[in-house]
Amino acid sequence: MTNFFLVRHGETDWNLVGRIQGSTDIPLNATGRAQATATGEKMQGRSWDVIASSPLSRAMETASIIAEALGLPEPAPIADLVERHYGEAEGMTGPELEAFYPDNTPVPGRETRDAVKARVLAALHTISAENKGKNVIIVAHGGVIRAVLQSTTGRAFFGERIANGSVHSFHHSDEGLQLVQFNDPLEMLTDDITLPDFEDQQPLEKRD
Numbered sequence: 001m002t003n004f005f006l007v008r009h010g011e012t013d014w015n016l017v018g019r020i021q022g023s024t025d026i027p028l029n030a031t032g033r034a035q036a037t038a039t040g041e042k043m044q045g046r047s048w049d050v051i052a053s054s055p056l057s058r059a060m061e062t063a064s065i066i067a068e069a070l071g072l073p074e075p076a077p078i079a080d081l082v083e084r085h086y087g088e089a090e091g092m093t094g095p096e097l098e099a100f101y102p103d104n105t106p107v108p109g110r111e112t113r114d115a116v117k118a119r120v121l122a123a124l125h126t127i128s129a130e131n132k133g134k135n136v137i138i139v140a141h142g143g144v145i146r147a148v149l150q151s152t153t154g155r156a157f158f159g160e161r162i163a164n165g166s167v168h169s170f171h172h173s174d175e176g177l178q179l180v181q182f183n184d185p186l187e188m189l190t191d192d193i194t195l196p197d198f199e200d201q202q203p204l205e206k207r208d
Contacts, residue, residue, distance in 0.1 A: 002131050002171070002173075003134070003171060005043075006140055006148060007039060007140070008140065008166050009028070009061075009139055009164065010029075010031070010035035010062045010164050012029055014026045015164065017093065020090050020097065020203065021083065022084060022090045023083055024090045028057075033061070033065060048137060049131065051063055051070070051138075052078050052081070052137070053078065053140070054077070054081040055077035062139050063137070080120060083141035084143035086111070089107045107204065113147060121148070121151060124177065151177070152170065167184045169184040
């Protein structure tokens with residue numbers, strides 16, 4: 001069995017204003033770096049073996065900060081852990097999205113949730129096969145974490161917080177992935193409810 005701990009990256013300036021990021025490579029801001037540091041400190045009470053990350057800079061920097069706090073080697077970038085592609089909506093705010101693509105108007109170039117699930121789960125299966133019996137940290141994105149949650153529970157987790165720096169734990173065995181704890185407290189609180197949620201920051205993600 002492999003133990004996975006999926007961490008959402010720290011805040012970016014686009015997160016701050018609710019601008020859809022997706023695969024656009026937006027770096028952490030100062031708050032995001034502080035969140036990554038805090039998450040790393042909260043993870044120090046457990047033993048860790050490996051850290052991997054989406055290749056986008058906001059995830060890689062978050063992972064690097066956590067790795068340093070935990071005395072781990074630099075994170076390995078995994079291409080298939082990249083955030084969901086939101087197509088022509090990337091860069092838009094919620095009001096802009098509604099103006100250009102109201103209600104459930106299809107957004108050109110948007111990756112389907114099933115496609116996200118397929119590539120992310122394949123990546124996690126590969127990582128698990130290479131790290132059996134280990135505690136593995138995966139730094140990724142809200143859309144990626146939601147895809148894993150939905151694939152393991154059948155629930156979309158709409159309206160439930162996937163905040164910057166939050167941690168979500170899973171077991172991987174021969175039977176596949178199993179959710180252990182949504183917003184895993186790691187013996188300490190990892191979520192500040194005064195901070196924005198993923199759905200507030202990525203308005204398109206509220207649509208299926």
